[in-house]
Each structure stands twice: as structure tokens, then as C-alpha cells.
Amino acid sequence: VVYCGRDMQRTYAMIKPDGVRRQLTARILQRFIDKGYRVIGLKQLVIPRELAEQHYAEHRERPFFGELVDFITSGPVVAIALEGENVITGLRAMMGATNPKDAAPGTIRADHATTIGENVIHGSANEEDAARELGLFFGDAELLR
Ligand code: RTP
Numbered sequence: 025v026v027y028c029g030r031d032m033q034r035t036y037a038m039i040k041p042d043g044v045r046r047q048l049t050a051r052i053l054q055r056f057i058d059k060g061y062r063v064i065g066l067k068q069l070v071i072p073r074e075l076a077e078q079h080y081a082e083h084r085e086r087p088f089f090g091e092l093v094d095f096i097t098s099g100p101v102v103a104i105a106l107e108g109e110n111v112i113t114g115l116r117a118m119m120g121a122t123n124p125k126d127a128a129p130g131t132i133r134a135d136h137a138t139t140i141g142e143n144v145i146h147g148s149a150n151e152e153d154a155a156r157e158l159g160l161f162f163g164d165a166e167l168l169r
């Protein structure tokens with residue numbers, strides 16, 4: 025079956041250093057697959073500071089920017105390219121609210137995160153960010169077709 029639904033999307037997900045350190049990678053990947061998303065790109069890396077600043081450029085003026093960049097570069101992350109129907113908002117729903125205290129039961133952050141600064145997972149906020157972030161972390165040849 026050739027699937028080409030109108031709502032097929034790609035997005036960028038990332039297991040943050042706290043999640044990698046705590047051995048959560050496999051169970052988070054399994055959640056995505058169980059949800060029906062395809063993992064089309066996957067790598068573990070330590071993000072260079074300059075790349076982290078580009079990734080979080082929207083927060084450059086925020087008071088927590090320095091801490092955010094320190095944290096995201098503090099150890100290996102797992103970069104994930106996901107494909108699926110409405111995967112951009114679907115991933116955000118699976119993650120739960122930024123602050124784990126506000127995250128709905130059953131979400132990744134409610135189940136695994138404790139603080140707003142170390143909240144286990146990143147997901148692109150919208151189509152524009154998804155395309156931009158996928159381009160920062162993956163070349164076309166690194167992705168399944
Ligand atoms: P992310 O970008 O990491 O997927 O998280 P998000 O969309 O849910 O939240 P966003 O507003 O984009 O913030 C990015 C990350 O910055 C940290 N943060 N700290 N101290 C604070 O008030 C504060 N606010 C945000 C969080 O770790 C958040 O994930």
C-alpha cells in the first residue's frame with residue numbers, strides 16, 4: 025500500500041540528556057512506534073554549543089537561555105526524525121506540558137520528568153520549526169524514505 029494521506033508529516037523529537045542518562049531511550053522510542061509513527065532517523069550525539077543555540081534561537085532573549093543551552097549540551101541526546109499522520113501535534117500531545125507538574129497523566133513528561141528544566145523530551149512546536157529542526161540535525165541521506 026502506498027500511503028500518501030494529506031496529513032502525513034515529519035517532525036523532530038529529541039530525548040534530552042536527563043532522559044538518555046536515565047535509560048529512557050528505548051521505552052520512549054517504543055511509545056512512538058506503538059502510536060503508529062515511523063522512526064525515519066535516529067542518532068545519539070552531544071550537541072555542540074553553537075548548534076544548541078541555533079536549535080533554541082527563539083529563546084535567545086529569555087532569562088533561562090544560558091541554563092537551557094548548558095543543560096541540552098550536558099551529555100548525549102537522542103535525535104529522532106518521526107513520520108506519521110498529524111505527528112507534529114500528536115508528538116506534542118504525547119509529551120505533555122512543558123512543566124511536568126502540569127502534564128496530563130500518561131504523557132511522557134508526567135511519567136518521567138520532575139522539573140521544567142529537565143523535562144526529558146523535546147518536540148517541534150509547528151511545521152516551520154519541524155522542518156528547521158530536522159534540517160539542523162539530519163541530512164536527507166540519513167533519513168529513511
Ligand atoms: P521544548 O522546546 O524543549 O520541546 O519544550 P517546550 O516547547 O514544551 O517549551 P519551550 O517553551 O519551547 O521551552 C523550551 C525549554 O526551555 C525550558 N524552560 N525553562 N525556567 C523556565 O521558566 C523555563 N521555561 C522553559 C524547558 O526545559 C523547556 O522544555
Ligand code: MG
Binds near residue numbers: 147149
Ligand atoms: Mg519548544
